[in-house]
Amino acid sequence: MFFEDYTEKLWGVHPRDISADWGAQRVKGLSVSKAIKNAFAKLFKKKNREVETSLIEQFVYPKKGPGQLYEKMASEIERLGGKILLQRRVCDVQIENGKITSVTAVNAQGEEETYSGEYFLSSMPIKDLLQAIGQEHAPKEVYDVATALPYRDFMTVGLLLKGLKVKNKTKLKTLGDIVPDCWIYVQDRDVRLGRIQIFNNWSPYMLKDPEEHVWVGLEYFCSEGDEMWTSDDRAFIDNAVDELVKIGVIDNKDDVLDSTLLRVKKAYPAYFGTYARFDEVKTYLDGIENLYCIGRNGQHRYNNMDHSILTAMEAVAHILGESDDKNAVWNVNTEKEYHETKTEN
């Protein structure tokens, strides 16, 4: 009930119309009784208490943000002789006798390039993958279900601020004594803003002057092509600043020193519409012997970074013969408890 309005902003539909699968992913292992138990354990400073992922208060974070994980991975791949080709969009997949033989990609100059291979690991959205396989190769029902899979798109406004109007009333110490939150969920129905990130609290190293300035990200959820998505950048940023003033996070627009706007297509694979028949798509894709569907949109699952990476690791284990169960790739992040229950020391 608490997250009702935020959830509706995020998905564009009421929570009652979203599959329970999503709730299970989002608040893994958490229940009202566990939340209450955790609150009491905290109150009485109980040592070594078990904490569900959703209630974790401390975690390790790369100094300059999670992109550093991927930069490191990329440099390792290249060090070991791998080649990473960027700015290419896979638009066609060639299949012969139940196996992918090659894929065609369009490069930044608009030219087509074809790549053949023994194994194919796909993290592109399943909707686009089926479009690339083509109506002529995939069974009609599978093609129709996959190409109608819903997504939510994302716009984020980054603002560099002189400070925040909201004050730190907690006992938690922060640089510049700003509120200690990493994320603030905005339930207020009067604004379209869904969530605020305070990057200072993720890592102060992401700011030039963390004691003087606050770097926030305002998150908006929309659908590609809708009125939000197509709005003028400047007008969108101005409106975001007005919303921040309206909900009392900053005093006025003079607090804003700099701004930026980013649009992210298919940021959220959605659990409604044809998702109810997703198993048909999964079964078809699994039948393609040398294809592994990995990642978040690659599996159309609300996977976080750790799970997305694990799906790739499971795929590699299968290719190397270390695992004989191709299903393990799909099984990451499906078991209710999985490996996420942690013990705080």
Ligand SMILES: Cc1cc2nc3c(=O)[nH]c(=O)nc-3n(C[C@H](O)[C@H](O)[C@H](O)COP(=O)(O)OP(=O)(O)OC[C@H]3O[C@@H](n4cnc5c(N)ncnc54)[C@H](O)[C@@H]3O)c2cc1C
């Ligand atoms: C707002 C938001 C907040 C999040 N917060 C967290 C968090 O706090 N912690 C966490 O762990 N996770 C978080 N996530 C989830 C995390 O971002 C994903 O789990 C992770 O990025 C998925 O990795 P991936 O490799 O599957 O996909 P992506 O990182 O999306 O990479 C897929 C790549 O494929 C490319 N691509 C797409 N189509 C094609 C094509 N046809 N041909 C070639 N390339 C293509 C895309 O351009 C993209 O570069 C968040 C996600 C969002 C949207």
